[in-house]
Amino acid sequence: MPFLTSPRPEQLTGPIRLAAPQRPFCEGCDTDDFLIFEEYVPSRVLPGGQVRPAETSYTCIECGQVGGHSVPAGWEPPGWFWYA
Numbered sequence: 001m002p003f004l005t006s007p008r009p010e011q012l013t014g015p016i017r018l019a020a021p022q023r024p025f026c027e028g029c030d031t032d033d034f035l036i037f038e039e040y041v042p043s044r045v046l047p048g049g050q051v052r053p054a055e056t057s058y059t060c061i062e063c064g065q066v067g068g069h070s071v072p073a074g075w076e077p078p079g080w081f082w083y084a
């Protein structure tokens with residue numbers, strides 16, 4: 001009976017860090033071309049000086065996947081601007 005000599009893939013990757021900002025992306029479509037952004041909150045400084053990263057929520061109009069999470073500094077939805 002053979003023994004496993006290499007680590008299984010699930011032992012190589014740690015748990016997904018939900019707090020890590022990431023760019024919006026549809027894994028189902030392998031692109032961000034179909035994403036419609038419903039909400040975007042720019043990064044802001046909380047009372048106490050802590051910086052809270054920008055957040056967005058979106059829907060993929062191609063496959064219907066929805067997502068919402070923090071995004072890296074500098075990212076904002078395409079064509080985003082502040083309404084007066």
Ligand SMILES: [Zn+2]
Pocket residue numbers: 026027028029030034060061062063064065
């Ligand atoms: Zn999609």
